[in-house]
Structures are given as structure tokens and as C-alpha cells.
Amino acid sequence: MNNLHARSSMxxxxxxxxxxxxxxxxxxxxxxxxxxxxxxxxxxxxxxxxALREALSExxxxxxxxxxxxSHSSDIRSRLVSRxxxxxxxxxxxxxxxxxxxxxxxALAALGFGYARxxxxxxxxxxxxxxxxxxxxxxxALVADKESRIAAITGPSVAVMEMSATGINAPTARMFWDxxxxxxxxxxxxxxxxxxxxxxxLWLVTADKxxxxxxxxxxxxxxxxxxxxxxxxxxxxxxxxxxDEPEAxxxxxxxxxxxxxxxxGS
Amino acid sequence: MPRIxxxxxxxxxxxxxxxxxxxxxxxxxxxxxxxxxxxxxxxxVCIAIVRLxxxxxxIVEEVxxxxxxxxxxxxxxxxxxxxxxxxxxxxxxxxxxxxVKRRREESLDAAPLAIMADPVNASDxxxxxxxxxxxxxxxxxxxxAQREVVxxxxxxxxxxxxxxQSTGEPLGTIKTRTxxxxxxLRECMGESKEAHA
Numbered sequence: 354m355n356n357l358h359a360r361s362s363m364x365x366x367x368x369x370x371x372x373x374x375x376x377x378x379x380x381x382x383x384x385x386x387x388x389x390x391x392x393x394x395x396x397x398x399x400x401x402x403x404a405l406r407e408a409l410s411e412x413x414x415x416x417x418x419x420x421x422x423x424s425h426s427s428d429i430r431s432r433l434v435s436r437x438x439x440x441x442x443x444x445x446x447x448x449x450x451x452x453x454x455x456x457x458x459x460a461l462a463a464l465g466f467g468y469a470r471x472x473x474x475x476x477x478x479x480x481x482x483x484x485x486x487x488x489x490x491x492x493x494a495l496v497a498d499k500e501s502r503i504a505a506i507t508g509p510s511v512a513v514m515e516m517s518a519t520g521i522n523a524p525t526a527r528m529f530w531d532x533x534x535x536x537x538x539x540x541x542x543x544x545x546x547x548x549x550x551x552x553x554x555l556w557l558v559t560a561d562k563x564x565x566x567x568x569x570x571x572x573x574x575x576x577x578x579x580x581x582x583x584x585x586x587x588x589x590x591x592x593x594x595x596x597d598e599p600e601a602x603x604x605x606x607x608x609x610x611x612x613x614x615x616x617x618g619s
Numbered sequence: 620m621p622r623i624x625x626x627x628x629x630x631x632x633x634x635x636x637x638x639x640x641x642x643x644x645x646x647x648x649x650x651x652x653x654x655x656x657x658x659x660x661x662x663x664v665c666i667a668i669v670r671l672x673x674x675x676x677x678i679v680e681e682v683x684x685x686x687x688x689x690x691x692x693x694x695x696x697x698x699x700x701x702x703x704x705x706x707x708x709x710x711x712x713x714x715x716x717x718x719v720k721r722r723r724e725e726s727l728d729a730a731p732l733a734i735m736a737d738p739v740n741a742s743d744x745x746x747x748x749x750x751x752x753x754x755x756x757x758x759x760x761x762x763x764a765q766r767e768v769v770x771x772x773x774x775x776x777x778x779x780x781x782x783x784q785s786t787g788e789p790l791g792t793i794k795t796r797t798x799x800x801x802x803x804l805r806e807c808m809g810e811s812k813e814a815h816a
Contacts, residue, residue: 600659
């Protein structure tokens with residue numbers, strides 16, 4: 354064991370005591386790095402850390418003794434939208450801007466039209482630069498996001514599973530499971546909009562349990578892309594399913610089955 | 620930290636970025652959609668930290684109002700929407716906790732303190748425990764102090780140092796509660812597997 358731990362600056366007992374906090378993400382950066390360094394070289398800690406994370410993965414999406422009252426939530430949404438509509442005044446027509454514009458005009462007139470033209474040009478160029486910079490940052494983020502999604506569905510370790518339902522206009526979905534990164538990505542189409550306070554919940558089904566993999570809602574056109582990360586041995590997965598559940602998610606399925614796919618041959 | 624049960628990095632981020640941009644442009648319908656998408660996660664962060672439903676709901680409203688007003692400042696290149704909105708929630712909830720603590724310290728009335736210290740009574744706990752999975756039951760069965768620390772870290776995203784600061788407890792106490800609480804959840808997981816074997 355000592356040889357295994359030679360590369361880590363933290364001894365086994367100290368690291369072991371911190372594994373719970375590491376699984377919770379509650380350690381400071383340096384301690385987290387040291388505990389992880391030890392755990393990576395210690396089979397006992399690796400196994401314990403996996404078990405702790407597995408235990409946490411069983412917890413519901415909201416602290417179990419509390420739930421977000423759907424009626425209160427709707428009230429909050431309504432109040433927010435009303436306030437937003439009241440305050441939504443185009444900035445160009447707002448009084449402060451008009452005042453500023455008038456003051457600026459007077460100042461510019463005093464300084465001379467030539468100077469004003471140059472200053473206006475400079476302001477315009479600065480504005481364009483800021484706008485382009487923001488667009489560029491946004492595009493970079495979008496590209497990074499797309500690259501991440503492409504990697505999650507095209508790698509050599511990716512298994513593909515079809516999910517389907519019966520009926521006219523039934524939804525369809527395809528699950529991509531990257532076994533190397535434990536990444537699960539679902540692309541679904543034809544989903545009906547869930548009722549108020551409801552959402553769709555994804556389940557990973559093994560021989561002895563149904564693991565909640567997160568809740569999602571479709572876009573207006575009924576499509577959805579949903580991703581989650583969860584470590585599972587390939588032989589353990591028996592099926593994948595989507596059910597209709599409360600939007601906060603549940604720890605065991607209670608609602609109707611929307612989509613189902615078998616893991617056979619994946 | 621990978622967490623199943625919640626959308627993580629990259630999930631629906633294209634739609635989210637579009638919604639934030641529409642909010643910045645003053646489209647209130649985007650705020651409504653954005654709320655539907657993230658209210659559950661924001662509530663989980665808030666309730667885990669402040670532990671009082673009414674306070675948590677007020678904070679949820681404040682969080683989305685702040686998001687609406689600051690949408691133009693969101694920089695997609697610097698982080699995901701989830702990180703942005705949960706950071707606002709965490710910060711607002713911690714502010715509220717500080718103010719509640721101040722109120723507690725200023726108050727001489729012991730009864731409200733007892734109510735605030737234990738918002739869930741024993742019979743509620745039993746009903747909840749019957750419905751929940753084994754790990755959830757184990758969490759509900761933890762002594763309240765340990766459960767609060769685990770939930771503040773897991774749902775609230777707080778570090779042990781932040782929990783110590785916000786609760787006024789020594790860091791060593793928080794570490795001990797974390798360790799004991801997680802040990803019990805882990806043991807429950809082991810028992811569950813043995814029962815299924």
C-alpha cells in the first residue's frame with residue numbers, strides 16, 4: 354500500500370476520512386486535489402469513493418423533506434413575468450437616455466461638428482467591437498458545446514439504443530452511451546408538452562433497480578436533448594425508459610411510461 | 620462533480636443561451652421559459668441552505684429577477700447557464716441565512732428559534748421515509764445536524780468552509796458531521812446491495 358501511495362502527499366487514513374466530503378464536492382481545491390491524487394492510486398479509496406458517489410446518485414433532485422409547491426411556483430412565475438412586462442421599456446425611449454442625448458448634443462455642438470463626427474465614429478466603432486466580441490464569445494461557447502455533444506455520440510466506445518412507444522404520433526428517441534466517459538445523451542422527438550408541474554424523467558434500468566437519471570422538458574417543437582453522467586457496467590444495463598413525473602423528479606418511477614428501449618445488443 | 624438526476628454540463632445549453640439573450644433583449648416570455656427550466660434546481664439550492672420553505676420561495680423569486688436584470692451581463696464564454704443561475708441562488712441564499720442569523724441573535728424569544736431549528740416534525744419525517752428510497756431514508760434518518768451539512772453541500776453546492784462560516788459552527792465540527800453523515804449513507808448502500816444479493 355505504501356508504494357502505491359508514494360506519489361500522493363496525503364496518507365491513507367487522512368484521505369479516507371475526507372472521501373465523503375470529496376464525493377459531495379465540499380472540499381477546498383487543494384485538499385480535493387490531494388485526496389483525489391491518493392484515491393487514484395489506492396484501490397480501497399477508489400472503491401469507497403465510487404460507493405459514496407453511487408449513494409449520492411440515489412438522492413432525489415430536491416432535499417427529501419422539502420418539495421417546491423407547484424402552485425407557489427406558478428405564482429412566482431406569474432409575478433416575475435408581470436414585473437418584467439412592466440419594466441420592459443426600450444432603453445432608447447427612456448427619459449434618462451433622452452436627457453443624456455440632449456446634454457450630449459449640446460456639448461457636442463459646443464465642441465464643434467468636426468470633433469462630434471470623429472467622436473461619433475469612435476463610439477460607433479467601439480460599440481461594434483463590443484458587439485462582435487460578445488458574439489464571438491457566444492459562438493466559441495456554442496462550438497465547444499457542439500464539439501462536446503459530437504464527441505459524446507461518435508466515439509468508438511459509444512453504444513446506441515433506440516427508444517420507442519406505441520400509438521399514432523408516438524415519440525421516438527435515441528440514447529448514446531459513451532462507456533469510456535460514462536456520458537449518456539438522449540435525443541428525443543415528438544414529445545407532447547408535459548402538464549403544469551410535470552416533466553419527463555429518464556431511468557437507467559438494471560436487474561435490481563431503476564436509477565433516476567434526471568428530468569427534462571421538450572422544446573416547443575417536441576424535441577429534447579438531455580445529457581447525464583453516470584458510471585454503470587455494460588452488463589448491468591437492461592433497459593432505458595422515460596416516464597411522466599413531477600418536475601422536481603422522483604427517486605422511483607410513479608408516472609406513465611412514455612418511451613422504452615432495451616439494452617440488448619447495445 | 621458528476622450528479623445523476625440533474626442536467627449537467629452542456630445539457631440544453633444552446634436553448635439556455637438563446638433564452639438568456641432574449642431576456643437581455645427584454646422578452647418576458649423568455650423569462651417564463653427560463654424559469655420553468657431552472658426553478659427546480661434553484662429551489663433545491665435555496666432550500667438546502669436556508670431550510671425554510673417561505674424564505675426559499677422568496678429567494679427563488681429574487682434570483683430570477685436578478686437573472687432578468689443581469690441577463691445582458693451573462694458571458695457564455697465564461698461558464699454555463701446552470702453555473703450562472705445556481706451561483707446567483709447560492710449567493711442570495713447565503714445572504715438570507717446571514718440575515719436570519721442576525722435576526723435569531725437579536726431575538727430573545729426562544730420558541731421561534733425552536734421552530735426554525737427543526738422545520739420538519741417527526742411524524743412528517745416518518746411519512747416521507749416510507750415513500751423514499753433506501754438512501755433517501757438513510758438521509759432522513761440522519762441526525763438533523765448531519766443531514767443539514769450533507770444537504771447544504773450536495774444541493775446547496777457549499778464547501779465545508781462555507782458551511783462553517785454560514786452556520787457559525789467550527790470547521791472541525793462540520794468535517795465530523797460530513798464524515799459521519801456520509802458514512803451512514805454509504806453503509807445504507809452496502810446493506811441495500813447485500814439485501815439484493
